[in-house]
Amino acid sequence: MACSPDPRLDLAAYARSLDCVHCGLCLPACPTWQELRLEAESPRGRVYLMRALAEGRVADPAAVRPHLDRCLDCRACETACPSGVRYGELIEATRAALERTAPRRGAAAWLVRTLLWQLVARQRRLRVAFRLLRAAEAMGLRWLGHRLGLLPAALAAAPPLPSQRAQRPLPRGLHRPPAGVRTRGVRVALFTGCVMEPLFGRVHRATLQVLLANGFEVVVPAAQRCCGALLVHAGHADRARELARANVAAFAEADVVVDNAAGCGCALGEYGHLLGDARAEAFARKRRDVTVLLATEGLSAAPAPCRARAAYDDPCHLGHGQGVRTAPRQLLAQVPGLELVPHARPEDCCGSAGLYHLLQPDLAGAIGRRKAASLVAAGVDLVLTGNPGCMLQIDSHLRAAGCERPVRHPIELLVPAT
Amino acid sequence: MLRPVSNLERELVRLLGAQRVLADPDSLLAWECDGFTVHRSRPRAVVQPESTAEVQAVLRLLHAGRVPFVPRGAGTCLSGGPTAGERAVVIDLLRMRQVLAIAADDLYAVVQPGVVNLDLTAAVRHLGLHYAPDPSSQSVCTIGGNLAENSGGPHCLKYGTTADHVLGALVVLPDGRLARLGDPAGPRPPGVPDLPGLFCGSEGTFGIATEITVRLCRDPESVRTLLAAFASMRDACRTVSDIVGRGLVPAALEVLDQSTIRAVEASVYRAGYPAGAAAVLLVELDGPESSTAEELEEVRACAAGHAALRIELASDPAERARLWKGRKGAFGAMGRLATDLYVLDGVVPRTRLEEALARIAAIGERHGVVLNNVFHAGDGNLHPNISFDGRDADQTARAMAAGNEILQVCVDLGGSITGEHGVGSEKLDHIGMMFSPTDLEVMARVRAAFDPDGLCNPGKALPQRAACAEVAKWPQMVARVLGEGEGPA
Numbered sequence: 081m082a083c084s085p086d087p088r089l090d091l092a093a094y095a096r097s098l099d100c101v102h103c104g105l106c107l108p109a110c111p112t113w114q115e116l117r118l119e120a121e122s123p124r125g126r127v128y129l130m131r132a133l134a135e136g137r138v139a140d141p142a143a144v145r146p147h148l149d150r151c152l153d154c155r156a157c158e159t160a161c162p163s164g165v166r167y168g169e170l171i172e173a174t175r176a177a178l179e180r181t182a183p184r185r186g187a188a189a190w191l192v193r194t195l196l197w198q199l200v201a202r203q204r205r206l207r208v209a210f211r212l213l214r215a216a217e218a219m220g221l222r223w224l225g226h227r228l229g230l231l232p233a234a235l236a237a238a239p240p241l242p243s244q245r246a247q248r249p250l251p252r253g254l255h256r257p258p259a260g261v262r263t264r265g266v267r268v269a270l271f272t273g274c275v276m277e278p279l280f281g282r283v284h285r286a287t288l289q290v291l292l293a294n295g296f297e298v299v300v301p302a303a304q305r306c307c308g309a310l311l312v313h314a315g316h317a318d319r320a321r322e323l324a325r326a327n328v329a330a331f332a333e334a335d336v337v338v339d340n341a342a343g344c345g346c347a348l349g350e351y352g353h354l355l356g357d358a359r360a361e362a363f364a365r366k367r368r369d370v371t372v373l374l375a376t377e378g379l380s381a382a383p384a385p386c387r388a389r390a391a392y393d394d395p396c397h398l399g400h401g402q403g404v405r406t407a408p409r410q411l412l413a414q415v416p417g418l419e420l421v422p423h424a425r426p427e428d429c430c431g432s433a434g435l436y437h438l439l440q441p442d443l444a445g446a447i448g449r450r451k452a453a454s455l456v457a458a459g460v461d462l463v464l465t466g467n468p469g470c471m472l473q474i475d476s477h478l479r480a481a482g483c484e485r486p487v488r489h490p491i492e493l494l495v496p497a498t
Numbered sequence: 499m500l501r502p503v504s505n506l507e508r509e510l511v512r513l514l515g516a517q518r519v520l521a522d523p524d525s526l527l528a529w530e531c532d533g534f535t536v537h538r539s540r541p542r543a544v545v546q547p548e549s550t551a552e553v554q555a556v557l558r559l560l561h562a563g564r565v566p567f568v569p570r571g572a573g574t575c576l577s578g579g580p581t582a583g584e585r586a587v588v589i590d591l592l593r594m595r596q597v598l599a600i601a602a603d604d605l606y607a608v609v610q611p612g613v614v615n616l617d618l619t620a621a622v623r624h625l626g627l628h629y630a631p632d633p634s635s636q637s638v639c640t641i642g643g644n645l646a647e648n649s650g651g652p653h654c655l656k657y658g659t660t661a662d663h664v665l666g667a668l669v670v671l672p673d674g675r676l677a678r679l680g681d682p683a684g685p686r687p688p689g690v691p692d693l694p695g696l697f698c699g700s701e702g703t704f705g706i707a708t709e710i711t712v713r714l715c716r717d718p719e720s721v722r723t724l725l726a727a728f729a730s731m732r733d734a735c736r737t738v739s740d741i742v743g744r745g746l747v748p749a750a751l752e753v754l755d756q757s758t759i760r761a762v763e764a765s766v767y768r769a770g771y772p773a774g775a776a777a778v779l780l781v782e783l784d785g786p787e788s789s790t791a792e793e794l795e796e797v798r799a800c801a802a803g804h805a806a807l808r809i810e811l812a813s814d815p816a817e818r819a820r821l822w823k824g825r826k827g828a829f830g831a832m833g834r835l836a837t838d839l840y841v842l843d844g845v846v847p848r849t850r851l852e853e854a855l856a857r858i859a860a861i862g863e864r865h866g867v868v869l870n871n872v873f874h875a876g877d878g879n880l881h882p883n884i885s886f887d888g889r890d891a892d893q894t895a896r897a898m899a900a901g902n903e904i905l906q907v908c909v910d911l912g913g914s915i916t917g918e919h920g921v922g923s924e925k926l927d928h929i930g931m932m933f934s935p936t937d938l939e940v941m942a943r944v945r946a947a948f949d950p951d952g953l954c955n956p957g958k959a960l961p962q963r964a965a966c967a968e969v970a971k972w973p974q975m976v977a978r979v980l981g982e983g984e985g986p987a
Contacts, residue, residue, distance in 0.1 A: 098837040099833055099834070099837070100833065101533075101535070101829075101830065101832070101833035101837075101838060101839040102531065102532070102533050102535050103533060103574065103635070103829050103830035103833065104533065104572055104573060104574040104635060104638050104639075105635065105637065105638060105827065105830050107572060107638045108614065108637050108638050117546070117590075117592035117593050117595070117612070118520075118546070118590075118592070119528045119529055119544075119573060119590075120520070120525050120528040120529075125528035126528075128527065128528050128530070129524075129525075129527060129528055132524075132527045137527065138524045138527065139523065139524055140524055141524075143522050143523075143524035143525055144524050144525060144527075147525060147528075159766060160766070161766065161830065162762075162765040162766060162767045162827035162828075162829075162830030162831040162833065163765070163830050163831065163832075163833025163834055164764075164765060164766075164833070164834055165833075
C-alpha cells in the first residue's frame, strides 16, 4: 500500500511514526490506557492515528483530536518502547500541524492561547496574575464561584495555590560562595523558568543556597525567559521558538546551565531539535538538572539532618524525558536521618502535565488519585519530586485523600545546616 | 462533523452507554490491526462491556441482527486473530479486568478475560504463586487473549501452554446464552469431553469467555538462569539437543541470533548480550535447590562441550530479570530495522533445528529479505522475523512469499505452521499444508456446534470453504453438554 504522507505533518515526524511495529509493549506504561483501556487512548493507538493523519486517511481530523488531546506527553511510552519511537517529538509535531492547519476555535481555545501567549511567557504579568489569584482565593472567591456553579470544571478542580509570603525578586546577576566556603572555580547559570518563582519561590532560593554552599558561583541571567515547554506541548511551536532563541542568547556566556524544574529542563534539552541550529545544540548540551550537576560533582556541604520517611517520585520529564533517575535518589541518600521508602510505580505520571490538569480535569483527577493512593500506601510522611506542576498536583491529591503531607523539591533537603 | 447514527449504534449505546461504544470511523482506525499489520480492516464499531450480563446483552442484539463480531483483548496477537472484518463489531474486553477469586490452597484463580497476564502473577505473588504461561507480551496481553490463542511462551517448555493451565470457563455463546465449560474441582469425570481444552485455542470463534478459571503454580524453591554465547548457530543448536538429550527439562531454553542480539542491545531492553556472538542461548532451571545446582553443572558442561565463547550465570533476581528483559523485548526491538515486522511462528522437531535454520536462511537470501531468528529452542518453536517496508508492495510480497516457503519447510520437516500465534487471518492459506479437507471439515463441525450462524470472528482460523460443509446437524452431544451449563439468561 503506497501512501504519500500528508505535507501538513513534517516528514521527519512521519518517519518517526514508522518506527512503531505495533508490538503493544507501551500500553501498560501509558496512564491514559491504564485508566480508559482503549486502544485509541494508548501510545500505540495514537501513533497509529497520527500516522493515518499524515497519510491522509483520516476523513475528519477533529474526530481523532480528542485522543491526541488526552495524551499527557509524559513519555512513559518512550521508556517502554523497544523500537525506539520518539513519541514526544511525534505528538508535538502532530499537534503543531493540527494547530497550523485547523486552529481551534471557541472560548476555551482562546483562553488557553491567551494564557500561553500573554501570561506564561511573560514573567511580570504572570507574577501579577498569581498575586490576583491568591487574593481571590484568600477572599473565598473560588469557593463562592464553585458553590454558585459559576466556575468552569477545570478551575473548580485546579489544585489550591501553595501559600507563599511576599518575597523580594530573586536577585539577578552574579552570586559568589559565602566567606568560608571553598570555591570550585565553576560558574553555573541558573534557569528560573515561569511558574516556579510565583508558585515555589523557595525552591529557587534553596537551589541558589545549595549551589553557593557547595562552592559554585551562580549567575542568574536577567534576559532569560520561559522555556516554552507548554507552548510546544500545545502545538504552538513557532511561539516557543521565539522564547528558545531568547534563552539561547541569554545563556550564551554560560559554560553550564542548571535548571530545577523537570519540564523546563526537558524542553531546554530539546532546543537543538526545536531550533535545528548549532547554537541551540550547544545550549542543549551544556544544560543539566541541578541534581545531575550535584551528583556528578559531589556534595561538599553536608545537608541538614531531616528525620522523615520520604518517597521520591520521578517527574516524567526528568525520568522518562531526561533519563535522570539515580541522581536525585543518590543525593537524597546523603541527607542524614532521611529514610527513602519505595512506593508503587514512582515513574508513573501524576496527571499534572502542564496545563493538562486544567484541560482534562476528569482524567487528570483519576491519574492523580492513583498517584496519591500509591504514596499513601507506602506510609510516608514526606514526598519529594522535582517539578512545580507535580508538586502542586501531588499535594492537592494527598489532601483530597485526607492524607496531607509536605511535598518538597529534592534540592530543598540539600540545604546545609546553618 | 455530523454523522448519521445507525440503528445498531443506537441500540448498543442503549445497552452500554455512549462512553463505551465507539462508532466514529476515524477513531476506529486505531482498531484496524493487531501485531500482524499486513492485514488491516476497520471494524464497524467497538464496544466495551464490563460484565457477563453486558456481553450477553450485546451478543443477543448482534445475533438478532445477524451482525458478526470479534472478541479482542490487548491486540498483541501476531496472526490477525482480533482484526475485524468491515461489518464486524469488536467486543473489546479490556475493561473486564477483575481477578474474581483466588483459591491459594487449591491452586487456581478465576479471572475476567481482560486481566493482563503479568497482573495475575502480581496479584498472587505474595502467596508464593504465579501464572506459568509467559508470552513475550505478558506485560500487556490478556488472559482472555491467551485462552483464545492457546498462547505459549519461554516457560511452556516445562510447564505447558495455556491449554494446560485453563481449568474452566464461563462462556457467552454467540447467541447470547451462557455455558459453563469445565470445572476446577478434581479430575474430569470419565465420559465428559474436555470442553475447556476444545475452547482453548479456538481463536475467538466459539464464543466469549467472561470468567476463566486458571491454574496457579507454586514458585520454585530455586531458579538459575544461565546465558551461553556461541560463535555459530550450529553450536547453540547442538547444545540444545545435548541438554534435552541428557534428559534435562529446563524451565526455558531460548535462542537469539546475531542480528536479534544487535537489535536488542540497541534498544531500551538491552540486556548485555555479547555483541560479537552468532547466537545466545538462555537456559533457565528451576526446582529444589539441590537439583538445580546439579543440573546447572550439566548444562555448563554441555555448553562448554560445544565451544561456548562465554557462560554467564545470573547472580541475583535483578540480573535474571535483565537477561529475560532482552528476550521479551526482542520483537519490538526489531522495529529498529524496518517499518514493518512479520513475526513468523512455526515448529520443527527439535532435532532438526539446525537444518531448518539453514533452509530458512537460504529462503531469506533467495527473496532478498532481512531475516532474524529468535526462538523457543527447547520445543523447536521457531520465530523467523522478516523486516520489511509495508508501504512497498514488492517488499511486502517478497516478505509474504518467504514466509510461505518457511512454513512449508516446517511442515516438510515434520513440524507445524504455528506453535503459539494461531492461524488467524494470516495462515488461512497455509492450513491446508497440514490438514486434509476431512480434517478441516471436522474442525468446522466443532466450530459450528458453538456458532451455527457463523457470526463469531468469521473468516479466521479456518478457510471459509471448510466452514461451508454441512455442519449444523452433527454435534448434538456437544450441544447437550453446552445446554446443561446454561445459566439464567
